[in-house]
Amino acid sequence: MRNVWTVARNTFREAVRDRVLYNLVFFALLMMGAAILVGQISIGIEDSVIVSLGLTAISVIGIFIAVFIGVGLVSKEMDKRTLYALLAKPVERWEFLLGKYAGLVMTLAVNTAAMAAGLYVALWTVKHPLERSDWYLLAAVYLILLKLALIVALAMLFSCFTTPFLAILFTLGIYVAGVYAEDLRTMQTVDMAPSTLKMMRGISYLLPNFENFNVMGAVSHGRGVPGRLLLQDTSYAILYGSIVLVAAAVVFSRRNLK
Amino acid sequence: MRRLSKNRDMPIPAIEIENLSKDYPYGFLSLKKKRSLENLSMQVQTGEVFGFLGPNGAGKSTTIKLLMRLIFPSSGTARILGKSIEDVSMHRNIGYLPEQPYFYDYLTASELLDYFARFHGLKAEDRHQRVQRMLKKVGLETAKKIQLRKYSKGMLQRAGLAQAILHDPQVVVLDEPMSGLDPLGRREVRDIILELKKEGRTVLFSTHILSDAEMLCDRVGVIVGGKLRGVGTPGEMVGIQTQGMEILFELEEREKKFPILEKATKTGERYRVQLPEAELYGALDELKAAGARILSVAQIKPTLEEFFMNLVDADRAQANAVEVSGQ
Numbered sequence: 180m181r182n183v184w185t186v187a188r189n190t191f192r193e194a195v196r197d198r199v200l201y202n203l204v205f206f207a208l209l210m211m212g213a214a215i216l217v218g219q220i221s222i223g224i225e226d227s228v229i230v231s232l233g234l235t236a237i238s239v240i241g242i243f244i245a246v247f248i249g250v251g252l253v254s255k256e257m258d259k260r261t262l263y264a265l266l267a268k269p270v271e272r273w274e275f276l277l278g279k280y281a282g283l284v285m286t287l288a289v290n291t292a293a294m295a296a297g298l299y300v301a302l303w304t305v306k307h308p309l310e311r312s313d314w315y316l317l318a319a320v321y322l323i324l325l326k327l328a329l330i331v332a333l334a335m336l337f338s339c340f341t342t343p344f345l346a347i348l349f350t351l352g353i354y355v356a357g358v359y360a361e362d363l364r365t366m367q368t369v370d371m372a373p374s375t376l377k378m379m380r381g382i383s384y385l386l387p388n389f390e391n392f393n394v395m396g397a398v399s400h401g402r403g404v405p406g407r408l409l410l411q412d413t414s415y416a417i418l419y420g421s422i423v424l425v426a427a428a429v430v431f432s433r434r435n436l437k
Numbered sequence: 438m439r440r441l442s443k444n445r446d447m448p449i450p451a452i453e454i455e456n457l458s459k460d461y462p463y464g465f466l467s468l469k470k471k472r473s474l475e476n477l478s479m480q481v482q483t484g485e486v487f488g489f490l491g492p493n494g495a496g497k498s499t500t501i502k503l504l505m506r507l508i509f510p511s512s513g514t515a516r517i518l519g520k521s522i523e524d525v526s527m528h529r530n531i532g533y534l535p536e537q538p539y540f541y542d543y544l545t546a547s548e549l550l551d552y553f554a555r556f557h558g559l560k561a562e563d564r565h566q567r568v569q570r571m572l573k574k575v576g577l578e579t580a581k582k583i584q585l586r587k588y589s590k591g592m593l594q595r596a597g598l599a600q601a602i603l604h605d606p607q608v609v610v611l612d613e614p615m616s617g618l619d620p621l622g623r624r625e626v627r628d629i630i631l632e633l634k635k636e637g638r639t640v641l642f643s644t645h646i647l648s649d650a651e652m653l654c655d656r657v658g659v660i661v662g663g664k665l666r667g668v669g670t671p672g673e674m675v676g677i678q679t680q681g682m683e684i685l686f687e688l689e690e691r692e693k694k695f696p697i698l699e700k701a702t703k704t705g706e707r708y709r710v711q712l713p714e715a716e717l718y719g720a721l722d723e724l725k726a727a728g729a730r731i732l733s734v735a736q737i738k739p740t741l742e743e744f745f746m747n748l749v750d751a752d753r754a755q756a757n758a759v760e761v762s763g764q
Contacts, residue, residue, distance in 0.1 A: 181555070181558070182556055185552065185555045185556060189541070189552055192543070192544075193541065193543055196543040197543060259539050260535060260537075260538075260539050261539055261540055261541055262507075263505070263507055263533075263535040263538070264533065264534075264535055264538065264540065264553065264597065264600055264601075265553075265556075266505070266506065266507060267505045267507075267528060267531065267532075267533035267535075267610075268528055268553060268556040268557070269525055269526055269528040269529050269556060269557065270525070270528075270556050271525055433509065435507075435508040435509060436502070436507045436508060
């Protein structure tokens, strides 16, 4: 695991030096603007609006980083050939892949934590003191992070066998399909043949169910997140993410570099 | 202590390549295949400097990438220090400089070397000492805190060389180590290779510059069109066919006419004449009698380009002959 940790640390350092965390400035400005504006236009539901806006921003910014940087994690190294000297060291290819993955998840964790702190500051400006229900926000942020970790794994898998552009398209496509996986599963249409419905249900089970990680509605209205759901989602993300990463490692282990 | 092979009382070669081939798929659904390396078999002995010579696209980098497991062979095997190239642990004793190296440009040279040293499990203090020593060795001591994005091509090459030898490897593989370097840089790389040889390390390097190979190599392997054309000393492989002699001279009395002068070409104040080796002494006598100042007498050797072209032409002639006999 020493090699994995070494690659992960360097990936985190790369993200910091390439100014990936600068998005936090944008988030801070958004939250400040929202806090000022919401105070003036929404009476009585300021905190709910701030929480919805903040969590949506954390999710969208995170998805943007997870997809675009996730795809570049491996493809950039292959394009620029920075990988050559590294793979000539006593490093297994899967160790490199896992290290890159861990490095970006670390970056996303720091980024998400900083944005969550910013969200609490914005919330505090419209409502203080904070109430007990406001701490449910942390559960929502945690689930967003799990979702992002899964997206990074998918982005990495696609970048191992196709071009960066197609990898971005595939990852975003799977994400959008994954958001509607639940609907696909429960869809009841009279026009559709039973075999098509069966196939769609099958596909819905293969797709990552990203809606599982969405508790934004509940949290913004002060409702808690059951511990069982957190446990289920954590197990799901670990299992699904591991399968995707193993597939990525298998593809990458036999890939000829340019 | 050198390990001995089971069969003979011979030390195990540092690098052994057996029937290594590489096909690249291309075209619709990758159904067609282009062979870039064909049944390459050769050995590099422990402690020697081996030059891998060939024109661009000959298969030098393909062979090196196969050895470094950056690409995978279509058939054949290779071993380094007795271990299969599929065994990752063999990389503990190997240093590798890629062609036109490019490293993480957000790192400084110190950080880059420290990063690579970590994969060899070196302790912090040892890492620090080695990194400083290597930076000094390759002349980057004063630029160690500058990010690599601000480095010139030559400086990147030196950083690459430093990471290749950082962990005291027994075998060093350098892909075009002199490419893109100025004369001073080339000299420094040559000195480092000679130093590695003196320390008893095995060096395999690829080049298309004949003079580098002649100056440094115990043996060279010549590869053209993916096929190994021979292995031997640089003299045996390339320099054996002298094409004649060349005399460079100056004249005190410019008006003077004599037969050799008519064959000579003038560049500035100097004259250059090329003639068969048998006529050398007669020409020298003639020049001496005419009061010419002889500046140099040298053998005319084929350039590497000519040498490679001859091999390519020979290949084509052989292919044509086969075609004709088949008809």
